[in-house]
Amino acid sequence: MIRNHTSLIRKMRTHSLALAGLLALATTAQAQTAWKPTRPVTIVVPYVAGGGTDATARATAKLLGELWGQPVVVENMPGADGLIGGRRVVDARADGHTLLLQTPAIVLTKHAPSFKGPDPLAQLKPVTNIAQSPGVIVANANIPATTLPELIAYCKTAPTPCSMGTGENVAKLFGRQLQAEALPNLIVVNYKGTAAIITDMIANNVNFAVTGITSALPHQKAGTLKIVASQGAIRAPAAPEVRTVIETGLPQYEYTTWFGLFAPKDTPPAVAQAIYAAVKDVMRNPELQKSIAAAGAIPLVNTPEEFAAQVRKEDERFTGLAKRFPLD
Incomplete structure (x- = not known):
């Protein structure tokens, strides 16, 4: 009888520990998807207003602002082949409130003859693709x-x-x-x-x-x-x-342009994942799909991991081309 009682207690403890573990995992998962901005978000576009990158950023920003309940502002910072806008995001706090919308041009920055300093691509975290468009x-x-x-x-x-x-x-x-x-x-x-x-x-x-x-x-x-x-x-x-x-x-x-969101390198994975989830959510909106189509693009949202792999592949291709055909 004592043995049976002891065995029952052990089983109850085991089940309690397992339940506690599951609750901890659930709490962690919930925390990862629960991130939302607590102040206005800035999407930096390193090009002049009026182009395809700018139009994509503004259409996406509007709906993200409605979803998050915080203003999402597009800031145009052209110049130096995207370096000025890129530096603005690289130097920002890695908390999800400052993002960069860039194109494949970012992987060529380090190959420009006038470029000096660390590669901005290495100082950024790919978050998600938004759309793609052929030149x-x-x-x-x-x-x-x-x-x-x-x-x-x-x-x-x-x-x-x-x-x-x-x-x-x-x-x-x-x-x-x-x-x-x-x-x-x-x-x-x-x-x-x-x-x-x-x-x-x-x-x-x-x-x-x-x-x-x-x-x-x-x-x-x-x-x-x-x-x-x-x-x-x-x-x-x-x-x-x-x-x-x-x-x-x-x-x-063949050169296909993508429009992708980047965050400062040390942005927590949970924040990047939450931004991706928000973009995926708003991309279902017919208004946003219509705006992206009007900019000559096709919606294409992928996970931070998928987008990072896409950027790496593009980097390898363009690095090889830049060595053969220098940007002098």
């Missing part, structure tokens, strides 16, 4: 080309060397690659923003450029510019008639 190759309307191979063929026989406008590092890399592989006389002209490139392309001061699709579409409809290729893996929904570089036999020029 498009746009030309002056009078250039007799409707595909990238035709554009290359035209430039090879043009009486004067063709010129290409670039506004950020990924476009610069494409220009250097094109210069090395197909058009050695190509003149690559660097600009501070897309608006100036568009103005000069319309005037034919620069012959072609890589831009976001929403920047190009109104001018294509007006007949002043033409989209000759999509650099995405698939045709852009906003311009389904435009063939991709893959379709026309030039897959090496």
Whole structure:
């Protein structure tokens, strides 16, 4: 009888310990998903207002603010190939209240000839992708080309060397690659923003450029510019008639732009996970999906781990390309 009583007590203690462990795990899980900002959140966009990155940030910020019950402010900090805005977030408190919305250009920062100091990518934590969009190759309307191979063929026989406008590092890399592989006389002209490139392309001061699709579409409809290729893996929904570089036999020029959120490196995993969960939640909103589509992008949300793997893969690819085609 005593033995049975002792055995029962032991079993009760074992079950109690197991229950306590489960409760602790549940409490931890709840704490991880329960994070919310306690003051206004800033999303830094390291580009001028009005572009695709800015539009994506503002549409997302509006709904995140409604979900969290805190203002979510978009702060444009262009300059130095994204370094100024990136530094603002790197130096911020790692508590989820200051975020960076960046594109693949961030992985090329360390390869810019003027770059000095630590790699900003290594000082940031990938949180989640928001959307992705193909770059498009746009030309002056009078250039007799409707595909990238035709554009290359035209430039090879043009009486004067063709010129290409670039506004950020990924476009610069494409220009250097094109210069090395197909058009050695190509003149690559660097600009501070897309608006100036568009103005000069319309005037034919620069012959072609890589831009976001929403920047190009109104001018294509007006007949002043033409989209000759999509650099995405698939045709852009906003311009389904435009063939991709893959379709026309030039897959090496495929560059898909993603728009992703980063936080300071030491941001706790639970905070990053909560931000991802919030973005995933608001992305179900048809209003946000419509806004992202209007910016020429496709919604694409992934976990912090998945986004980190995506960034690493992009870093490996662009590092290899930057070594072959230096951004000088």
